[in-house]
Amino acid sequence: MNALGRISIRGRLTLLYVALLSLVLVLYAAGASAFLLRNLREQLDHRLNEDVETIEGLLALDSNGHIQLMTENLDEDARDLRPHFLEVWSATGSVLYRSPQLGERDLGTPPTQAANPGRIGQRSVQLADGTCVRIVGRRHSIDGTPVRIRLGLSEEPLWREFWQMVSALAIGLPIGLLLIGGAGYAVARRALQPLDSMAKRAEEITAERLGERLPIGNPDDELGHLARVFNETLGRLERSFEQLRRFTADASHELRTPLTAIRSVGEVSLQKTGDAEYYRDIVGSMLEEANRLTRLVDSLLTMSRADAGRIPLQYTEFPLLDLAKEAAGVIEILAEEKNQSMIIEGDHRVVVRGDRLILRQALINLLDNAVKYSPEGGRVEIRVGSDASEAFVDVRDSGPGIPLEHRSRVFDRFYRVDKSRSRGEGGAGLGLSISEWAVHAHGGRVELDCDHGPGCTFRIRIPIGQDANRKIGERVL
Amino acid sequence: MRILVIEDEPKVGKALQEGLQAEDYDVKLAPTGEEGFFLASSQPFDLIVLDILLPGRDGIEVLSTLRKTGMRIPVLMLTAKDAIEDRVAGLDAGADDYLVKPFAFAELSARIRALLRRGKPESPAPVRIDTLEMDLVARTVSRDGQRVDVTAREFDLLEFLVRNKGRVVSREMLAREVWKETSRATPIDNVIDVHVARLRRKVDDQFKRKLVHTVRGVGFTIREEE
Numbered sequence: 001m002n003a004l005g006r007i008s009i010r011g012r013l014t015l016l017y018v019a020l021l022s023l024v025l026v027l028y029a030a031g032a033s034a035f036l037l038r039n040l041r042e043q044l045d046h047r048l049n050e051d052v053e054t055i056e057g058l059l060a061l062d063s064n065g066h067i068q069l070m071t072e073n074l075d076e077d078a079r080d081l082r083p084h085f086l087e088v089w090s091a092t093g094s095v096l097y098r099s100p101q102l103g104e105r106d107l108g109t110p111p112t113q114a115a116n117p118g119r120i121g122q123r124s125v126q127l128a129d130g131t132c133v134r135i136v137g138r139r140h141s142i143d144g145t146p147v148r149i150r151l152g153l154s155e156e157p158l159w160r161e162f163w164q165m166v167s168a169l170a171i172g173l174p175i176g177l178l179l180i181g182g183a184g185y186a187v188a189r190r191a192l193q194p195l196d197s198m199a200k201r202a203e204e205i206t207a208e209r210l211g212e213r214l215p216i217g218n219p220d221d222e223l224g225h226l227a228r229v230f231n232e233t234l235g236r237l238e239r240s241f242e243q244l245r246r247f248t249a250d251a252s253h254e255l256r257t258p259l260t261a262i263r264s265v266g267e268v269s270l271q272k273t274g275d276a277e278y279y280r281d282i283v284g285s286m287l288e289e290a291n292r293l294t295r296l297v298d299s300l301l302t303m304s305r306a307d308a309g310r311i312p313l314q315y316t317e318f319p320l321l322d323l324a325k326e327a328a329g330v331i332e333i334l335a336e337e338k339n340q341s342m343i344i345e346g347d348h349r350v351v352v353r354g355d356r357l358i359l360r361q362a363l364i365n366l367l368d369n370a371v372k373y374s375p376e377g378g379r380v381e382i383r384v385g386s387d388a389s390e391a392f393v394d395v396r397d398s399g400p401g402i403p404l405e406h407r408s409r410v411f412d413r414f415y416r417v418d419k420s421r422s423r424g425e426g427g428a429g430l431g432l433s434i435s436e437w438a439v440h441a442h443g444g445r446v447e448l449d450c451d452h453g454p455g456c457t458f459r460i461r462i463p464i465g466q467d468a469n470r471k472i473g474e475r476v477l
Numbered sequence: 478m479r480i481l482v483i484e485d486e487p488k489v490g491k492a493l494q495e496g497l498q499a500e501d502y503d504v505k506l507a508p509t510g511e512e513g514f515f516l517a518s519s520q521p522f523d524l525i526v527l528d529i530l531l532p533g534r535d536g537i538e539v540l541s542t543l544r545k546t547g548m549r550i551p552v553l554m555l556t557a558k559d560a561i562e563d564r565v566a567g568l569d570a571g572a573d574d575y576l577v578k579p580f581a582f583a584e585l586s587a588r589i590r591a592l593l594r595r596g597k598p599e600s601p602a603p604v605r606i607d608t609l610e611m612d613l614v615a616r617t618v619s620r621d622g623q624r625v626d627v628t629a630r631e632f633d634l635l636e637f638l639v640r641n642k643g644r645v646v647s648r649e650m651l652a653r654e655v656w657k658e659t660s661r662a663t664p665i666d667n668v669i670d671v672h673v674a675r676l677r678r679k680v681d682d683q684f685k686r687k688l689v690h691t692v693r694g695v696g697f698t699i700r701e702e703e
Contacts, residue, residue, distance in 0.1 A: 330668055
């Protein structure tokens, strides 16, 4: 099996059907030969039987009382009888007549069992000199004397014909098999040739050229199916490569900004001379940027660990409203600073099962955003509720809303709706993607609704009940 | 108090040494795991600050070997890898606490104090700074004998500052200790800033001697002005 495993598929296919075909052909040839042999024997026997009857008529006693075969007056036809071997035995077992063709050959003693008169018995005998002879025995009486006639005919022509046939088959069969094998190999090669070209194309597709696709010959056959599946995989790969590329580019851009600040602040301060207070200020300013870098790196790490599924969730059950109040309690002060009102309402009976800290983080991010984007004196509403299978928290701001073209991308990493917002104010653009991850990790989702009323509503949905356990189980697995 | 710092990055090592010396610790710096191991097993120390990623013998190996020789002194581990497995590996090897790089020096200093204090009764917090008084039981604050109304959060914030009187506390420490926010990725710096500003308005604004100070780029501190 191992040796077979090293052969190519088309080699294996060819071998397999050549083997099957030879088996069938050999069986067929054997059957045909056996059939032929039987037919030839039957013909021979038929002829012997006819001849034995002719010979019975030709046997007579001569003047000396010896048995003679009267062939003198026979026509051409009957002279054919001459190659026959003929013996006539007396009932007592002595030879009464031997045809001259027999010469020294011994047909052997006839079977002794009494056969019925007229009954023909046939058998094949191999003589001492190797000749195969078909013998017919028969009881008869000549002028009242019972005798046994044995007529033999060489089987040589029969075997010659048989072996001719066998050798024709033996030569023809391998040639045929060879031809069929070759043709099969060519067919297999042709059938598998698209695979080869697919493999070649696939080899050419590298990380830099993920845009390439395999040609799909016939979309309905197996190869077309394979090509399609492969292309879909390539598509996914291309998307994730693209995501990774964008993420890396964005991340390095975000990292570069505070680094530039640190560098320029430091360089400029060294060109001046100032008092201790001045330098303290400079160092402080550099530290602020370092803190920003730290936080950015922390967010990136959180995200990469989340992507790798390496943040284990600590499940507890708690009322969602409590969590909302807790998160609001943290952010509330920012709303107060902007004279915004923060309103929380909802059903205290809505209980979810999840990682409280992670969900709290998700909610804090949403609330922080809502306060940030609502105007002075605006309002931020938080509503907790549930339907049949899901608990939800709505965070509604009174901001300007999100333009349609940005809506699908607000959860993307580093994506900022308002590019002009400073990084200090707008953050790194990771908050929403972290929130989304946190909710996804609980089998839920975050929805954005900007179509109803001024401002936007972010809705966190988390499955509850058995549904929740199932979905969470899926995520963990 | 003698502290051994095992840290291969020269800048970080030197900064730690100088910073801790400024806090009146006797500090020895070892730039490699081998040297650190040699010093730790030949001289008495009260605490070891150990970097995990060291050239040659790494921190975990040094630590577990030290623990096998029966060394009981507290070890604070520094790690650049913010991964649970590394923390678990460190704590398994016998570390008493860990700190993820990059960290604020104030944080390191607080952790060291906590480790050195471990097992000893907590020194009573100073409840009086200048004319500011805190009643930790009744949870009230007064300045110059005048009652100051503070919210619960402001009280916790002030208490944390007062407990760390004269030392700088970072926003990260405040987020963790006062807001119980464990994830460094949650942005509540602006929340903290607003609370500090309000607290300052209440306890400092009307008074000549200011107590709460912002240390730019680091955090906040409460101290009596000389």
